[in-house]
Amino acid sequence: MKLRLFFDGVREVVPFFIGAIPFGIAAGLYSVEKGFSTFDSFLMSVFIFAGAAQVATVNLLTDNAPFWIIVGTALVINLRFLIFSASVSPYLTQAPRVLRPFMAYFMTDSSFILTARRPNDGVDRTYQFLGISIAIWIVWQASFLIGANFGNIIPNNWSLDFALPLLFIFFTAPFLNTSPNIVAALVSGVGAIIFIPLLPLHSGMITAILLGAIAGSLMKKYKLKKAVNA
Amino acid sequence: MSEHTLFLLTIAAIGLGTLFFRGAFIIPQKAHHLSNRMESLLEFIPVSAMAALAFAHSFYIKSGGVYEISPERITAGLIAFGVAWFSKNMLLTFAVGMAAIWVLGLLS
Numbered sequence: 001m002k003l004r005l006f007f008d009g010v011r012e013v014v015p016f017f018i019g020a021i022p023f024g025i026a027a028g029l030y031s032v033e034k035g036f037s038t039f040d041s042f043l044m045s046v047f048i049f050a051g052a053a054q055v056a057t058v059n060l061l062t063d064n065a066p067f068w069i070i071v072g073t074a075l076v077i078n079l080r081f082l083i084f085s086a087s088v089s090p091y092l093t094q095a096p097r098v099l100r101p102f103m104a105y106f107m108t109d110s111s112f113i114l115t116a117r118r119p120n121d122g123v124d125r126t127y128q129f130l131g132i133s134i135a136i137w138i139v140w141q142a143s144f145l146i147g148a149n150f151g152n153i154i155p156n157n158w159s160l161d162f163a164l165p166l167l168f169i170f171f172t173a174p175f176l177n178t179s180p181n182i183v184a185a186l187v188s189g190v191g192a193i194i195f196i197p198l199l200p201l202h203s204g205m206i207t208a209i210l211l212g213a214i215a216g217s218l219m220k221k222y223k224l225k226k227a228v229n230a
Numbered sequence: 231m232s233e234h235t236l237f238l239l240t241i242a243a244i245g246l247g248t249l250f251f252r253g254a255f256i257i258p259q260k261a262h263h264l265s266n267r268m269e270s271l272l273e274f275i276p277v278s279a280m281a282a283l284a285f286a287h288s289f290y291i292k293s294g295g296v297y298e299i300s301p302e303r304i305t306a307g308l309i310a311f312g313v314a315w316f317s318k319n320m321l322l323t324f325a326v327g328m329a330a331i332w333v334l335g336l337l338s
Contacts, residue, residue, distance in 0.1 A: 015320045018324055040234075040237065043238075043241065044241050047241045047242060047244065047245035048241060048244050048245055048248060049245075049248075050248060053244065053248070057240070057241070057244060061237065061240065067236065067239070067240055067243075070240055070244075071240060071243045071244055071247065074244040074247075074248070075244065075247045075248065075251070078244075078247070078248045078251055079251060080279065081248060081251040081252045082251040082252075082254055082255075083272075083275050083279075084252075084275070084279075085251065085252055085253065085254050085255040085256050086254070086255045086268075086272055086275075087272050087275045087276065088255075088256065089255035089256050092256060095256075100253070100256055100257045101249075101253060101257055103256055104249060104252040104253030104256045104257050105249055105252065105253075107252045107256070109279070109283070112276070112279070113276060113279075113280060116275070116276040117276055162287075162303060162306065162327065162328065162331045163324065163328065164283075164287055165283070165284055165287030165288045165303070165307060166307075166310050166323060166324050166327040166328070167320075167324075168280050168281075168283040168284035168287065169284045169288065169307060169310050169311050169314055169323065169327070170310075170314045170320050170323045170324070171280050172277065172280040172281050172284050172311075172314075173311060173314040173315045173318075174318065175276070175277040175280070176277075176315075180274065181274070181277045184274040184277050184278045184281070185277050185278065185280075185281035186281070187278075188277075188278035188279070188281045188282040188285075189281040189282060189284065189285030189286075190285070191282065192281075192282035192283075192285045192286040192289075193285055193286065193289050193290075196286050196290070196297065197290070197297040205282055205283075205286065208278070208282040208286075209275065209278045209279050209282050210278075211278075212274065212277070212278030212281060212282065213271045213272070213273075213274040213275050213278045214271065215274075216273070216274030216277065216278065217267075217270045217271050217273070217274055220270065220273075220274075221270070
């Protein structure tokens, strides 16, 4: 039963490989091109396991930025995991204590999206979550190593990095079926466009997400009030 | 301290900090009780996160640390959204989106 749920998770995350593979290859190639050995690059990928933060870390290490700037920047980029952790934890209340640190380490944007998009119906999502997360970890690390060793043979004009936004577009579309969700998506999306280039230390993304969530929440409150007063 | 030791300490610090964020609500076995306001906010985090990622990655291309607006990506993203909305088919969305970006790239 647990194994079946685990492989259900693996099957569910397969479409995300379309985005993870090119991104992983690009991140591996970037790290090696900046002068890091394949081994050190891979160590970074295993320790951090977050593409945007890895790329930013490579950038800042190459620029000889101070320790606290490098660590601070990477952690601000990864701050979204704190919100994701709060969002998915209600789905994982039945997880055994011994598995929880591993579940935490392996959590990514994809395991968050695939878990949190479901209604919280009390079903134990532990093994499904692990299947999703471990599968994406394996694909990410393998792609990263391929990129580090062979990435320079892929032509730049293939635009393979566009695969990732296509995935996010596909997963956003079905959510846009209620006005609070539409408001949340629009505010967050426009916020991302405005704040990402504007705010320092990659804090634009987290700002946009929080603004979107607040807007959606306010819209829901307004609709409830209107329904009560009607 | 050698450069390599500093490198190892740096990635270890980032790794531990990121693990703290990831595990803050997952690792504690005791169920955390959030206020109604916080739960209402969390309800909209998934759609906000996906929309922010979709918009940002479709609108800009990052080149040498600078964000450049990409009309090709915006157009291809809108086409892909339409396909996703009507077809609800991931492979079709991906195929049409990639075809659109390649064609628009050739035309520009």
